[in-house]
Amino acid sequence: xxxxxxxxxxxxxxxxxxxxEPAGTSYRASxxxxxxxxxxxxxxxxxxxxxxxGSFQVDEEGKPREALLDSEPAPLSLVVAVQTAGYSAAALxxxxxxxxxxxxxxxxxxxxxxxxxxxxxVRLVHGFTWDWFRIKDALESVKSGPDGGVLHDAVREAAxxxxxxxxxxxxxxxxxxxxxxxxxxxxxxDALKAVQNANVTVYPVTYSPYLTPFTAKPEELPIPAAxxxxxxxxxxxxxxxxxxxxxxxxxxxxxxxxxxxxVKQAGLGAALxxxxxxxxxxxxxxxxxxxxxxxxxxxxxxxxxxxPELTVRHRSGYIVPAN
Numbered sequence: 001x002x003x004x005x006x007x008x009x010x011x012x013x014x015x016x017x018x019x020x021e022p023a024g025t026s027y028r029a030s031x032x033x034x035x036x037x038x039x040x041x042x043x044x045x046x047x048x049x050x051x052x053x054g055s056f057q058v059d060e061e062g063k064p065r066e067a068l069l070d071s072e073p074a075p076l077s078l079v080v081a082v083q084t085a086g087y088s089a090a091a092l093x094x095x096x097x098x099x100x101x102x103x104x105x106x107x108x109x110x111x112x113x114x115x116x117x118x119x120x121x122v123r124l125v126h127g128f129t130w131d132w133f134r135i136k137d138a139l140e141s142v143k144s145g146p147d148g149g150v151l152h153d154a155v156r157e158a159a160x161x162x163x164x165x166x167x168x169x170x171x172x173x174x175x176x177x178x179x180x181x182x183x184x185x186x187x188x189x190d191a192l193k194a195v196q197n198a199n200v201t202v203y204p205v206t207y208s209p210y211l212t213p214f215t216a217k218p219e220e221l222p223i224p225a226a227x228x229x230x231x232x233x234x235x236x237x238x239x240x241x242x243x244x245x246x247x248x249x250x251x252x253x254x255x256x257x258x259x260x261x262x263v264k265q266a267g268l269g270a271a272l273x274x275x276x277x278x279x280x281x282x283x284x285x286x287x288x289x290x291x292x293x294x295x296x297x298x299x300x301x302x303x304x305x306x307x308p309e310l311t312v313r314h315r316s317g318y319i320v321p322a323n
Contacts, residue, residue: 051069056304062299073282077111078174079114080113081158087147088144160194171199172202177204196297207268297320298319300317
């Protein structure tokens, strides 16, 4: 049953029950459904499709909830956020060559897509459109900017754009950039809250600015300063950087997305293909929440009954709204 119809029926049922009960009866149930977009994969990482609602066990704060499964997933709204720092030129060139892989995703999911870029700031390049070729053209026009990567700010801006989309929609963010933040005004906690509030699934596809240039063609790179040379020290230091907190990976894990990395163009293309398969094979679960105070984070856990070998990815929880 489509989610819009399900919500209307639920509201009607609650209104009917309220009219039948004596004055003073209090209902803890809310007409607001918590949507848990869920991915299930086997040991080989292949999507497991066509599971029924009865296959899933959904818990809220450790207590079981009756799960509903939408037979017709809502249309997809996708924001593509691309880091455009000067040292990102090689990665940007690779993205232009493989970006058409996302066209089929948009058409299959009855989707729409917007493009933002970020370096020391965040800029909306193209608003939401169903026509991927407009985004492709916009991507061709993007130039490398100043060094920087305000990842947290970009995530928060993308969440705001997605939350404002009308109607019931699935929301996803494709991040192409470094795995860490460089100078955002927003904290990682701010970014996490923004995507949780908007129910956005985050798919980071990350790279090292020190390693990707070694796989680029000379014409794909900006002309370096006369005294710059190759950043071999930076390439060595990358090993140390990987030991630091992976902001992009944490965003993916908390929202049920996939975190991928790439060095070469083929790796980027393969990562986009895996993201597209994941988005088109997810199960749209929902349940009626119980309890919780406004602003409280409520943990959600989903598993497939009797199938411990399967990997289940979903948002880690939700924040109780003010109303």
